Amino acid sequence: MARRTKDESAQTRETILDAAEIEMQARGVSQTSLNRIAQRAQVTRGAIYWHFADKRALLEAMVARTHLPLRDLRECLSQHIPGNEPLWLLREVMRHGLERLGNDPRHRRVCHIVMHRCEVTDEGHPADALMRAMFEDAREVILSLCSEIDQLDLLHPPLSARDASDMVMAFVAGHYECVLRHPETHRADRDWAPLVDAALRGLITEAAARRLAREPAAKPRELEPADH
Amino acid sequence: MARRTKDESAQTRETILDAAEIEMQARGVSQTSLNRIAQRAQVTRGAIYWHFADKRALLEAMVARTHLPLRDLRECLSQHIPGNEPLWLLREVMRHGLERLGNDPRHRRVCHIVMHRCEVTDEGHPADALMRAMFEDAREVILSLCSEIDQLDLLHPPLSARDASDMVMAFVAGHYECVLRHPETHRADRDWAPLVDAALRGLITEAAARRLAREPAAKPRELEPADH
DNA sequence: AAGTATACATACATTCGCGTATGTATGTTC
DNA sequence: GAACATACATACGCGAATGTATGTATACTT
Numbered sequence: 001m002a003r004r005t006k007d008e009s010a011q012t013r014e015t016i017l018d019a020a021e022i023e024m025q026a027r028g029v030s031q032t033s034l035n036r037i038a039q040r041a042q043v044t045r046g047a048i049y050w051h052f053a054d055k056r057a058l059l060e061a062m063v064a065r066t067h068l069p070l071r072d073l074r075e076c077l078s079q080h081i082p083g084n085e086p087l088w089l090l091r092e093v094m095r096h097g098l099e100r101l102g103n104d105p106r107h108r109r110v111c112h113i114v115m116h117r118c119e120v121t122d123e124g125h126p127a128d129a130l131m132r133a134m135f136e137d138a139r140e141v142i143l144s145l146c147s148e149i150d151q152l153d154l155l156h157p158p159l160s161a162r163d164a165s166d167m168v169m170a171f172v173a174g175h176y177e178c179v180l181r182h183p184e185t186h187r188a189d190r191d192w193a194p195l196v197d198a199a200l201r202g203l204i205t206e207a208a209a210r211r212l213a214r215e216p217a218a219k220p221r222e223l224e225p226a227d228h
Numbered sequence: 229m230a231r232r233t234k235d236e237s238a239q240t241r242e243t244i245l246d247a248a249e250i251e252m253q254a255r256g257v258s259q260t261s262l263n264r265i266a267q268r269a270q271v272t273r274g275a276i277y278w279h280f281a282d283k284r285a286l287l288e289a290m291v292a293r294t295h296l297p298l299r300d301l302r303e304c305l306s307q308h309i310p311g312n313e314p315l316w317l318l319r320e321v322m323r324h325g326l327e328r329l330g331n332d333p334r335h336r337r338v339c340h341i342v343m344h345r346c347e348v349t350d351e352g353h354p355a356d357a358l359m360r361a362m363f364e365d366a367r368e369v370i371l372s373l374c375s376e377i378d379q380l381d382l383l384h385p386p387l388s389a390r391d392a393s394d395m396v397m398a399f400v401a402g403h404y405e406c407v408l409r410h411p412e413t414h415r416a417d418r419d420w421a422p423l424v425d426a427a428l429r430g431l432i433t434e435a436a437a438r439r440l441a442r443e444p445a446a447k448p449r450e451l452e453p454a455d456h
Numbered sequence: 457a458a459g460t461a462t463a464c465a466t467a468c469a470t471t472c473g474c475g476t477a478t479g480t481a482t483g484t485t486c
Numbered sequence: 487g488a489a490c491a492t493a494c495a496t497a498c499g500c501g502a503a504t505g506t507a508t509g510t511a512t513a514c515t516t
Contacts, residue, residue, distance in 0.1 A: 005513065009463060028347030030258045033503055046465050049505075119256030120344045120409075135410060156429070158422055166406065166414065167423060174402025178394065181348070182363060186394065194386055195395060201384070202430030233483065237493060261473055274495050277475080 013051045015041045017062050021109050029059065029118040029127070059118075063130045066110045070097075070138045074145075086148035087204065087212060090168070093141070094196045097172050101179055102189035112180045135169075142168050154208040164203045171199045241279045244269045245290050249337050257287065257346040257355070287346075291358045294338045298325075298366045302373075314376035315432065315440060318396070321369065322424045325400050329407055330417035340408045363397075370396050382436040392431045399427045 004012065019041035023032045034055060038045045052058040070093070077092045078084055100107050114127045121128075143165040150161040159167075175195070178186040193216075201209045232240065247269035251260045262283060266273045280286040298321070305320045306312055328335050342355045349356075371393040378389040387395075403423070406414040421444075429437045 004463065006462090012463080026349070028258075028349050028353075030256075030347060031349060035503075044465050045504090047463075050462090050464060054505080116348045119258060119347055121254070121256050121259060125256075132410070139413070156426065159426060163423060163426070166403075167426060170402030170406050171398060172402070173405045174398030174400070175394075177401045177405055178398050182360070185367070195391060198384065198387060198391070198395060198430040199427075200430065202426040202428065206434060232493060234492090240493080263473075272495050273474090275493075278492090278494060282475080 012041075012043060012047060016043065016048055016051060016058070017065060020058055020062055021106070021113070024059075024062075024113045024117055025109050027117075029055075029113065034058075059127050060130065063110055063114060063127060066104075066106045067130070067134065070134075070141045073097075074141050086145045086152070087154060087200070087208065088215070090142070090145045090149065091196055091200060091212070093145070094168060094172060094199070095192055097138075098175055098188075098192040098196070101176065102187075108180070108188065111176060115176065116181055138172075139165065139169055149204070154204045156203060156205050159203060167199070167203055240269075240271060240275060244271065244276055244279060244286070245293060248286055248290055249334070249341070252287075252290075252341050252345055253337050255345075257283075257341065262286075287355050288358065291338055291342060291355060294332075294334045295358070295362065296335075298362075298369045301325075302369050314373045314380070315382060315428070315436065316443070318370070318373045318377065319424055319428060319440070321373070322396060322400060322427070323420055325366075326403055326416075326420040326424070329404065330415075336408070336416065339404060343404065344409055366400075367393065367397055377432070382432045384431060384433050387431060395427070395431055 016037065020032070020037045023036050023040055026032075027036070034045050034048050037058075038048055041047070048058065052061060073096060074089070074093060077096065078089055080092075101111075102108075114131050118125060118127045143161065146155075146161040146164040146168065149155060149164065155161065155164055175186075175192075179188045197212065200212060204212070244265065248260070248265045251264050251268055254260075255264070262273050262276050265286075266276055269275070276286065280289060301324060302317065302321060305324065306317055309316050309320065329339075330336075342359050346353060346355045348359075371389065374383075374389040374392040374396070377383060377392065383389065383392055403414075403420075407416045425440065428440060432440070
């Protein structure tokens with residue numbers, strides 16, 4: 001068989017990406033041959049080389065398919081925070097970032113691959129560049145929120161906005177690490193709210209913490225995962 | 229040349245491990261051929277196969293060379309905590325775990341390799357088993373400390389000992405992640421004390437937090453990195 | 457209805473790294 | 487000092503994965 005219709009071709013492309021996700025999650029990127037991916041996708045390597053230049057491009061497409069810039073998340077969430085207060089916004093961003101681990105299996109798989117199933121080299125792996133882009137994107141949003149919080153004098157001394165940002169980044173990254181690498185002991189579908197509150201509580205003044213505890217944030221509507 | 233003396237042989241072994249550390253950190257485990265390691269160590273692959281069964285065994289030896297069980301760290305630190313109070317002990321464990329990133333370059337390199345330069349497969353990479361062992365070892369110590377803290381009624385409601393343990397693990401893992409993966413923005417030689425205090429502050433009651441703030445823990449003597 | 461571009465499948469050449477088998481010179485033992 | 491074990495170096499065979507070149511049937515264009 002050959003020359004399917006355009007829709008079917010696009011479908012083939014998705015099938016290949018799905019197969020790559022599953023195989024790479026199980027065996028690691030470098031241990032997953034294009035042949036294995038082709039077999040799972042019920043095609044030959046020829047099809048893969050038709051749609052993607054090489055394994056690197058395949059990986060990039062895989063990540064791009066699920067990548068939701070945090071900037072957009074902030075935009076979206078900010079519409080649901082009364083008064084747009086940065087502390088409440090930050091709480092929602094953190095909570096949503098962690099809940100996505102349990103809600104969005106594709107995000108979870110891709111993060112798993114990019115974080116643990118893929119070697120980083122000094123010349124820069126394809127996925128590494130994307131990791132860094134995502135990290136920088138998140139850091140920019142979080143640092144700006146922390147700066148706003150700092151300007152409201154809500155940070156617990158002697159913490160700076162930069163310190164708070166580092167803490168939040170490490171908090172999220174650490175829980176991603178635990179959940180993805182040790183799923184048997186760390187479940188993703190837990191209630192993250194108490195942990196987010198505990199993390200924030202350490203960063204802000206006692207007064208701010210008490211206000212935060214009194215006002216459990218309004219739950220925003222569910223966000224649809226980025227389809228692109 | 230052949231048949232060096234026993235000391236020289238041991239020296240060769242160390243040289244190979246050093247070379248493996250450097251190469252694997254730069255290129256990733258699977259992208260580092262034994263040939264490259266041999267070249268850097270000024271030997272041939274024959275020498276490597278004499279000292280190690282295969283690449284897996286080489287990696288294991290590399291990790292074993294720097295692995296310091298957290299259990300031992302706790303033992304060691306507990307001698308310097310007056311009254312052996314679990315909250316202060318936990319603070320020292322966290323602080324020391326992070327400071328080791330800046331102090332012990334070998335530990336830092338090996339952690340970098342095991343966390344980011346090495347693919348995890350489902351059947352279990354050699355380094356993965358060691359990662360899990362280290363993680364479990366740390367979790368056991370930290371969870372037991374959190375349980376003690378919980379029994380003293382120092383945990384902020386509604387947190388359980390398990391919650392607190394998860395938070396501490398994520399805190400440390402997250403900062404390891406940030407420092408190792410993004411060294412240009414996250415330095416390891418910073419002062420970790422304020423961040424450790426902030427993390428703990430969110431986990432414990434306000435009263436306990438105030439007591440902790442009043443008593444900056446006695447700095448224990450430096451620990452020598454695990455040799456052998 | 458014919459021609460062309462598309463969407464693959466098939467076949468081939470090349471490279472590369474691993475493991476092992478074997479060679480060899482030197483320390484060590486008796 | 488002869489025999490043996492050690493600590494490597496050298497050489498070989500192998501499989502596996504990659505990239506490319508080519509074949510081919512079908513959709514789309516005119």
